[in-house]
Amino acid sequence: SVSHHLPYMQKLFILISVLLLAETGYSQTDSLPRGGIGYHLTKAIEKSREKKYNEAIAIVDSVLLIDSTKDNIYSLKAEFLWMKRDYHNAALFYKRAMSLDTDSSWLKGAHLFLGVLYEKAGNCEEAQRHYLKAIYLFENVKRQNDRFFEHSNIIDYAVALKLSGIEKEWEGLMSEPRFNKYHELYKGQSREEVLDKFWKEYDGG
Numbered sequence: 001s002v003s004h005h006l007p008y009m010q011k012l013f014i015l016i017s018v019l020l021l022a023e024t025g026y027s028q029t030d031s032l033p034r035g036g037i038g039y040h041l042t043k044a045i046e047k048s049r050e051k052k053y054n055e056a057i058a059i060v061d062s063v064l065l066i067d068s069t070k071d072n073i074y075s076l077k078a079e080f081l082w083m084k085r086d087y088h089n090a091a092l093f094y095k096r097a098m099s100l101d102t103d104s105s106w107l108k109g110a111h112l113f114l115g116v117l118y119e120k121a122g123n124c125e126e127a128q129r130h131y132l133k134a135i136y137l138f139e140n141v142k143r144q145n146d147r148f149f150e151h152s153n154i155i156d157y158a159v160a161l162k163l164s165g166i167e168k169e170w171e172g173l174m175s176e177p178r179f180n181k182y183h184e185l186y187k188g189q190s191r192e193e194v195l196d197k198f199w200k201e202y203d204g205g
Contacts (some may be wrong), residue, residue: 037063041076053084071100078117087121108137109149109156115163116199131164155182162186162194 047056060077067073074097081090091114094187098110115130137156158179161170173179174187186194 037067037073041073044076044080048080050084053080056080057084069100071097073097074100075116082117082120087117088123091117091123091126092123108134108141109152111137112156112160112163113202115160116195116202119163119195120199128164131160134160135164135166155185156184158186159194159198163193163198165191 040059044056044059044063047053047059056072057080058072060080063073064077074093078090078093078097081087094110094114094117098107098114101107101110102180111130111134115127115134116129117127118124119127134156138160140152158170158173161173174183186197189197
């Protein structure tokens with residue numbers, strides 16, 4: 001699951017560190033001027049830290065001209081777009097990133113977040129579709145590495161239930177002993193309050 005407990009920029013620098021380590025996989029002829037893929041994505045992040053989101057997005061677009069097969073590049077562009085409050089296009093690029101990711105173990109939380117992006121963009125029908133998809137995955141798809149994401153998965157599952165309007169299951173989860181240590185996060189809150197708190201975690205608080 002995509003963790004919404006890491007600070008925003010920390011997530012970005014983890015992403016770029018991974019890209020820099022993988023840089024040797026690109027030939028010199030494929031490299032962008034004055035550096036490779038990781039170099040330019042680092043420059044894009046620097047621009048975003050200066051709130052120059054259009055410039056950051058332009059750099060990512062130039063990278064996509066060289067390599068349009070990496071899910072994390074689309075994810076990065078999606079993040080810059082949502083920082084611009086362009087939620088519709090952020091959702092489109094995040095959805096594209098999800099379609100390219102070969103590790104489906106994180107798609108539970110990803111569908112929830114995509115639903116929230118669509119809701120922020122005003123597309124509630126598409127948002128509901130992804131909330132329900134997230135719930136289906138949480139309830140029916142179990143993987144060995146789920147134990148590493150137990151904390152974020154149970155919270156994301158609870159949020160998906162609340163945002164989808166499935167109140168009976170939401171209330172049932174709130175009363176389960178395994179949710180006791182998370183009660184202070186969401187118990188007793190309205191749908192709007194849950195959505196606002198969840199979004200602030202992703203959006204830097």
